[in-house]
Amino acid sequence: MPHPTAGDNLIIANCSGFFGDRLSAAAEMVRGGPIHVLTGDYLAELTMAILFQKKLKATETGYVPTFLKQMEEVMGECLDKQIRVVSNAGGLNPAGMAQALAALAQKLGLSPKIAYIEGDDLMPRLADLQAQGEAFTHIDKGTGLAEAGAMAISANAYLGGWGIVAALNRGADIVVCGRAADAALVAGPAAWHFGWKPGDWDRLAGAYAAGHIIECGAQATGGNYAFIHEVPTYRNVGFPVAEIEADGSFVITKHPGTGGLVSVGTVTAQLLYEIAAPSYLTPDVTVRFDTLHLAPDGPDRVRVTGTRGEPPPETAKVCINTLGGHKNQMTVILTGLDIEKKAEVVTGTLFDSLGGRDRFQTVDVQLVRSDKPDPPTNDEAFAYLRITVMDPDAKKAGKLFSAKVVEMALANIPGFTLTAPPGAGSPAVVHWPALVANRFIQQRVFLDGQPVAVIPAGEGHAPVSVTAGPTELPPVPGGPVVRAPLGRAFAARAGDKGGNANLGVWARSPEAYAFLRGFLTTERLRQLLPDCAPFDIARYELPNLLAVNFYIRGLLGEGVAASVRSDPQAKTLGEYLRAKVVEMPQSILVVPDQ
DSSP states (O other): OOOOOTTSOEEEEEOOSSTTSOTTHHHHHHHSSOOSEEEEOOOOHHHHHHHHHHHHHOTTOOSOHHHHHHHHHHHHHHHHTTOEEEEOTTTTOHHHHHHHHHHHHHHHTOOOOEEEEEOOBOGGGHHHHHHTTOOOOOTTTOOOHHHHTOEEEEEEEOBOSHHHHHHHHTTOSEEEOSSBOTTHHHHHHHHHHHTOOTTOHHHHHHHHHHHHHHTTGGGGTTTTOSOGGGOSOOTTBOOEEEEEOTTSOEEEEEOTTOBSOOOHHHHHHHHTTTOOSSEEEOSSOEEETTTOEEEEOSTTOEEEEOOEEEOOOSEEEEEEEEEEEEEEEEEEEEESSOHHHHHHHHHHHHHHHTTOGGGSSEEEEEEEOOOOSSOSSSGGGEEEEEEEEEESOTTTTTHHHHHHHHHTTTSSSTTOEESSOOOOOEEEEEEEEEEEEGGGOOEEEEETTEEEEEOOSSSSOOOOOOOOOOOOOOOOOOSOEEEEEGGGTOEEEEEEETTEEEEEEEOSSHHHHHHHHHHOOHHHHHHHOGGGTTSEEEEEEEGGGTEEEEEEETTTTTOGGGOOSSSTTOTTHHHHHHTOEEEEEGGGOSSOOO
8 A cells, every 4th residue: 555644644553462473463464454564572571581592592693583484474565565564573683683684585586675773782881881870770679780799691771763763764664673662663653654753742652552552462452351252253363453643642453354352441451461650651751541541433443542641761671681590390280188288298308308498599389279179070189289499500400300309209199290291490581670871872773784873862851740630430339239250340451570560450331440449459459369468569540441550569579581470471360350259239240240
């Protein structure tokens, strides 16, 4: 399709929410309907650690290889249809990805203009920046990187969208980023197309909100959606499309004929994903999620208006990964009677044979009671004893540990069996979130071999204060009260931010929100989810979304790769809460209890 003029809406489609997402999505988005920009988000905190390990084995890699497979399928069509491609698949090596794309294009007989953006990788400058006073203090722990003696293996600042603007202004067909902020992949093309400037806070905030919604792919179109009965089909779930307007308003939709669902509920779910306070910090603007308004705009269309923005912070977030030693885990199945006694016997025998718990830097033992009394099936008699060790010595935490578990098989509790054979474990990569002053960040755009410097957008702006408008709420509904799972009235979405987890909960009506707002306090959450009780919990209200959001600090330990939880990304936390039975007004139930 012809590229739009500056006054037309810009249609941006996302084809990836993570490294490993549906390979065919790029072709589906290019062929399924009209689009102007194709984006792909591949990077998470864990992904950076995975790419580091790849780069250790082959220095010319460190980027996301699946993006090349997608581009092989659609590069020609994108050029024919004038569809720009913007992706963070460059990972730890944007230049390497650009070179691989150029080789692919030559093989296909194509000649796209390929730009890549650098400036996020701080590893070569880490010591120098520390000498200049940047301590890279852990955001949650308050400890400096050097003070902790942490060994950094990667350090990448989150870049904003102005480098993407510069690349597109110079005619790039494909823009390869490293650790750009996920939503910058949408905000950059929008600012380029409409000619926005730093200081257009509300417009930029709208585009960043759109980017946040579509960055995780099908999570905005029915994937991971709590009210599963509303989703017509999970076959061929469509990936999200954002139709952005000149004032920063936008519509979220998907291509016709695809599965899934776009509704106020699915968009709300993604807005609440992996956030803390309603003031959502990005490198280019602070987005006030408590100001935007969602409304249906036809089948599978939701219109988002009124997003307000404030200047960005004068610091950039830095994703640092450090080596935390070696991690290994074994799970023993405990069956039938005397589960707690069996767990005690296994644990005591194992660590006695290993020379005691103190031999390891970290030991975590969790007994998961999934067994049932008078079990109707063999599997329903099972409980699981999950034993995790971490230590700087890879040999100690490797087969020396797991082999000792196996040695107990014929000399320990009745019914001894394991969920997996002994393994060597893996490096424990610890996420270290920190900040760095914007003045130390310098984006550089490379196109045709020529670098172009991009001035940071996050400094020197006059303060702007936005106040969310008042929200009138009805009284809590009266009438009959019933005991039912919380999820029969409310939806939830949870996610991880390093070692922290967020849990957003929202209502379907103002009446239900009036109950939720008063009922689901921080103390109540601790009662309902006792395994979250020991942690610091912040609670935020977003009346415009009929939602409350909880930010649970430290729940995931040292982050995904080093977490000892069975759900290290907190994906299940929302459904765990929704299963809790509480007393609430019968009139607010969305789905009758089964």
